[in-house]
Amino acid sequence: xxxxxxxxxxxxxxxxxxxxxxxxxxxxxxxxxxxxxxxxxxxxxxxxxxxxxxxxxxxxxxxxxxxxxxxxxxxxxxxxxxxxxxxxxxxxxxxxxxxxxxxxxxxxxxxxxxxxxxxxxxxxxxxxxxxxxxxxxxxxxxxxxxxxxxxxxxxxxxxxxxxxxxxxxxxxxxxxxxxxxxxxxxxxxxxxxxxxxxxxxxxxxxxxxxxxxxxxxxxxxxxxxxxxxxxxxxxxxxxxxxxxxxxxxxxxxxxxxxxxxxxxxxxxxxxxxxxxxxxxxxxxxxxxxxxx
Amino acid sequence: xxxxxxxxxxxxxxxxxxxxxxxxxxxxxxxxxxxxxxxxxxxxxxxxxxxxxxxxxxxxxxxxxxxxxxxxxxxxxxxxxxxxxxxxxxxxxxxxxxxxxxxxxxxxxxxxxxxxxxxxxxxxxxxxxxxxxxxxxxxxxxxxxxxxxxxxxxxxxxxxxxxxxxxxxxxxxxxxxxxxxxxxxxxxxxxxxxxxxxxxxxxxxxxxxxxxxxxxxxxxxxxxxxxxxxxxxxxxxxxxxxxxxxxxxxxxxxxxxxxxxxxxxxxxxxxxxxx
Numbered sequence: 079x080x081x082x083x084x085x086x087x088x089x090x091x092x093x094x095x096x097x098x099x100x101x102x103x104x105x106x107x108x109x110x111x112x113x114x115x116x117x118x119x120x121x122x123x124x125x126x127x128x129x130x131x132x133x134x135x136x137x138x139x140x141x142x143x144x145x146x147x148x149x150x151x152x153x154x155x156x157x158x159x160x161x162x163x164x165x166x167x168x169x170x171x172x173x174x175x176x177x178x179x180x181x182x183x184x185x186x187x188x189x190x191x192x193x194x195x196x197x198x199x200x201x202x203x204x205x206x207x208x209x210x211x212x213x214x215x216x217x218x219x220x221x222x223x224x225x226x227x228x229x230x231x232x233x234x235x236x237x238x239x240x241x242x243x244x245x246x247x248x249x250x251x252x253x254x255x256x257x258x259x260x261x262x263x264x265x266x267x268x269x270x271x272x273x274x275x276x277x278x279x280x281x282x283x284x285x286x287x288x289x290x291x292x293x294x295x296x297x298x299x300x301x302x303x304x305x306x307x308x309x310x311x312x313x314x315x316x317x318x319x320x321x322x323x324x325x326x327x328x329x330x331x332x333x334x335x336x337x338x339x340x341x342x343x344x345x346x347x348x349x350x351x352x353x354x355x356x357x358x359x360x361x362x363x364x365x366x367x368x369x370x
Numbered sequence: 371x372x373x374x375x376x377x378x379x380x381x382x383x384x385x386x387x388x389x390x391x392x393x394x395x396x397x398x399x400x401x402x403x404x405x406x407x408x409x410x411x412x413x414x415x416x417x418x419x420x421x422x423x424x425x426x427x428x429x430x431x432x433x434x435x436x437x438x439x440x441x442x443x444x445x446x447x448x449x450x451x452x453x454x455x456x457x458x459x460x461x462x463x464x465x466x467x468x469x470x471x472x473x474x475x476x477x478x479x480x481x482x483x484x485x486x487x488x489x490x491x492x493x494x495x496x497x498x499x500x501x502x503x504x505x506x507x508x509x510x511x512x513x514x515x516x517x518x519x520x521x522x523x524x525x526x527x528x529x530x531x532x533x534x535x536x537x538x539x540x541x542x543x544x545x546x547x548x549x550x551x552x553x554x555x556x557x558x559x560x561x562x563x564x565x566x567x568x569x570x571x572x573x574x575x576x577x578x579x580x581x582x583x584x585x586x587x588x589x590x591x592x593x594x595x596x597x598x599x600x601x602x603x604x605x606x607x608x609x610x611x612x613x614x615x616x617x618x619x620x621x622x623x624x625x626x627x628x629x630x631x632x633x634x635x636x637x638x639x640x641x642x643x644x645x
Contacts, residue, residue: 083469087550091469095462096477098454099521102492102514103484109495171386184387187394189635193628194398195579197596198617202397204603205404205610213400216416249394253636295640306488309581313600327490327582334494335586347491358486359479 107351114344121338133345143346145321146329149236153325154304157243162296164244165251166289170281172252173259185256188249196246200313203242204229229315232322239311239323246310247303251296258292259285298361305354326350401621405614412610427615437616440598444620446509447584447594448577451516455573456566458517459524464554466525467532468540484522485641489582492518497586507591515583520573526641527572527634531565532558571631572638575624595620 117129137143168188172181191199206214207228215225228238262285270284308327311317317324317332324332330350334343404412406423431437465471466478496515497506505511535558543553559566584594599616602609628635 082471083550088465088469088471090551091461091465091554092477095458095481095521095525098458098514098517099481099484102496102517103487106492106495106499109499110491113495113498168390171383171390174383176380177384177387180384180387184390186629186632187391189628189632190394190398190625192639193575193579193624193635195581195596195617195620195624197579197581197599198401198621201599201603201613201617202401204608205614206397206400210415211413211417211610213417219416245393245397250636250639254640257636299640302486306490308488308490309579309596312581313603327488330490331493331582331586334490340494340498343494347488347494350488351491354486354488355483358483361486 110344111348113341114348116341118341118344119337119339129341133342134349136342137345137349142321143329146324146326149321149323150304150307150325153236153240153243153307154301157240157247158297158300158304160244161248161251161300162255162293164248165296166255168248168252169255169259170277172256185253188253190249191246192250194246196309197313199242199246200310200315203238203310203314207238230319232319235315235319235322239314242310242314243307247300251300254292254296255289258289262288294364295361298357298364301357302354302361305350305357398621398625401614401617404610405618407611409609409611427611428619431612431616431619435598435602435612435616437595437598437619440593440595441619443509443588443592444578444594444596447512447516447592448574450509451513451520451577452570452573454513455517455520455524456570459521459569460528460559460562460566461554463525463528464532464558466529468537481522481525482641484518487518489515489518489580493582493586496583500587507588509588509592511587512583512592512594515587516577516580519576519580522641523572523576523638524566524569527565527569527638528562531562535561568631568634568638571627572635575627575631578620578624 114133115128115130116126117132118126172184206212209215209225209227209230212228214228218224218226226234228234266284267280270280274280304325306327307325308331311323311325312328312331315323317328321329326346327350330343330346333339333346403419403423405427406425407418407421408424408426411418411421462481466474492515496511500506500508500511539557539561540553543557548556579596580594581596581600584597585600588594588597595616599613599620602613602616631638
């Protein structure tokens with residue numbers, strides 16, 4: 079299929095991209111590994127020294143780090159199944175024939191949340207969830223629920239982040255699953271519809287096998303994005319109150335940018351990177367078989 | 371009987387669709403209406419649904435609070451990084467689609483893995499390096515760092531696009547004596563334009579939305595619009611109308627691009643796992 083070419087041609091085509099990614103991806107990473115082996119605090123530069131694996135030992139035994147990891151895992155464990163449940167419902171409705179124009183409009187409106195600047199999503203939460211002036215609390219009032227202090231209370235702030243994550247990413251899950259549903263051969267679906275009237279049986283026996291790739295894609299991408307999650311909770315709560323919404327990326331930002339302990343922040347981010355790479359490899363192995 | 375239940379089913383489906391649309395669109399409605407409120411109206415409790423709109427927030431943030439400059443910074447950074455990613459990424463994608471060489475799979479893995487790396491891993495080392503090189507608070511630092519996510523997107527989408535172009539075209543050109551570079555530039559690249567355009571739009575959206583690198587690397591002169599919006603939250607009284615006006619100005623361009631590329635947005639976000 080593919081052509082063998084001279085080495086110089088190959089370097090001409092690939093060299094610039096490889097050089098660029100080495101420069102912006104690998105060089106800083108090497109620098110981070112080097113710094114992670116040091117005590118390096120921007121406010122105490124004079125005390126900088128080589129400490130070996132001390133930062134790593136500290137991070138791996140640090141309850142604050144593991145609490146942030148646990149919080150990130152909890153966010154994932156609550157919001158992703160909810161996104162899949164609601165997303166699948168939306169996908170199944172959109173997959174049904176009829177009302178084409180209406181469904182096209184719905185599909186377009188689904189595109190909006192996931193494209194929205196993540197920082198703006200957090201700011202919107204601030205405005206809409208305010209205890210006194212927020213429209214969400216007004217709506218809760220209409221159904222007889224007292225105003226909730228979403229941002230100021232630790233548990234509620236966490237719930238608010240979960241709610242907002244669900245708002246932003248359910249449409250994405252719905253569209254990925256809809257793409258999966260469109261791979262089901264229509265003949266098979268029609269034949270099944272003649273056999274049974276239960277949409278549940280059709281979903282489980284006919285559509286589910288075709289949805290598996292989309293579901294795995296959703297799971298792994300949402301894992302990577304939850305580990306990365308920074309903008310939305312940062313603009314919404316700054317990780318607070320206390321540490322209630324301090325997810326792993328926000329913790330690392332606080333240690334590095336607000337406590338200036340770059341040595342420690344580097345060790346934390348290298349550990350997080352290791353987790354991310356394991357997940358990324360898994361993902362790529364599952365989906366990009368065709369390249370090999 | 372059957373007709374009645376069918377009608378009811380259709381009505382239920384329509385209602386569900388309306389709810390989905392409302393769920394997605396309502397926050398934007400609230401953002402835009404709040405941006406048209408004065409601070410007094412914005413701080414009404416319960417919130418006002420009907421009020422006299424004003425554009426004062428927009429003129430204020432654009433001309434007094436330097437949001438205009440931040441938007442220009444955002445445009446400069448997003449356009450330059452997109453151009454750079456397309457310039458560097460399309461030849462690489464062509465090579466991955468057409469040439470046979472050792473280590474191809476590993477190279478591919480490495481390109482795509484960048485999509486998964488959190489910016490927080492790279493932000494601090496880059497902060498230190500850019501400070502030493504005098505690149506801190508410059509557009510260039512952001513443009514280069516944004517390549518970590520724009521380049522993988524361009525490479526993925528364009529490799530896919532180049533593969534879909536029939537090989538016979540290349541072979542015919544090669545018999546005519548055309549070089550690989552010539553084939554790439556004059557035959558394949560023009561044919562791959564749809565894929566290149568989509569990858570450019572997605573690169574633009576992702577760069578435009580980025581906050582963490584911008585927040586850490588560009589605190590003043592090169593500050594981008596999302597980082598600017600964050601600083602509004604730091605005062606004592608929170609100017610809701612101004613924050614929402616800034617948010618609207620940030621979000622409108624990406625939403626337009628997202629709607630233009632709506633069919634490909636999911637493909638871009640999943641790096642092609644979903645066609």
